[in-house]
């Protein structure tokens with residue numbers, strides 16, 4: 001049961017992005033031009049095993065249009081990874097990914113996510129517990145960086161590649177760099193070379209600063225990665241995975257269709273339970289980079305309810 005093996009190479013992956021790649025935006029990206037693999041936002045394994053479970057589990061809502069889809073988890077306690085993995089199998093996900101890359105200070109202070117790079121004993125326990133929780137029913141993968149405070153790409157990658165994981169995503173920065181410095185694809189190539197040297201049957205996915213399918217091809221040629229993951233590229237163009245279309249091809253009415261579809265699906269999914277302001281990040285994506293965009297976008301920034309946004313869309317349609 002390893003969907004990674006069945007993918008035609010090179011393949012593309014939509015990156016997990018907290019408060020961005022929820023079920024609603026994933027469905028929009030699927031409409032615009034599907035990646036080969038989707039990831040959920042990161043979800044706390046400890047939270048899933050707490051009284052707050054119901055709220056946390058909302059991150060794991062999925063629709064059939066996003067497939068294959070990998071649930072990403074993070075957390076501290078191996079026993080919670082075990083139980084979360086059991087749940088995720090039960091929920092019908094195609095894979096489970098362990099976050100060992102998030103650099104956010106309040107998170108790494110808890111000794112989790114990218115802090116696991118400097119705590120191999122706990123990283124080992126977490127991977128083993130997750131693998132045991134899946135009982136071999138779905139593949140386990142890890143998404144990580146080149147190091148925590150300093151680059152230690154090969155040593156860290158060798159440690160991970162010696163586990164029974166099926167895929168490894170390398171974001172070409174260390175944790176301390178957050179996303180401020182350019183991604184180092186030469187280091188990502190070192191991971192591919194190491195995997196080949198060790199003779200491991202593990203899929204390597206490169207990630208960082210890729211914004212088009214041409215760049216995907218270039219990175220694959222340069223490094224030999226099996227697939228490329230794109231995150232912020234979807235902010236610039238939600239059609240980034242579509243070889244034949246770009247958001248720049250859309251006229252205003254078509255852009256408004258995207259806004260309206262997003263708002264309708266958001267309302268259907270969350271009603272008024274989720275902060276309406278979250279939508280503004282998406283309005284910026286759909287209403288940018290054309291003559292008169294700034295003025296129209298400003299109007300979207302001022303709306304405060306589903307009704308107001310619907311009225312605005314109506315008034316802008318020609």
Ligand SMILES: Cc1cc2nc3c(=O)[nH]c(=O)nc-3n(C[C@H](O)[C@H](O)[C@H](O)COP(=O)(O)O)c2cc1C
Pocket residue numbers: 015016017018019020040041042072099101102143171179207208209210229230231232233
């Ligand atoms: C808003 C935002 C939220 C993110 N949330 C997650 C997350 O939940 N899990 C994760 O592994 N990485 C997360 N990341 C990191 C991305 O998955 C990706 O590794 C990073 O943005 C670099 O790729 P890019 O240059 O294609 O954006 C997030 C990034 C952004 C910008």
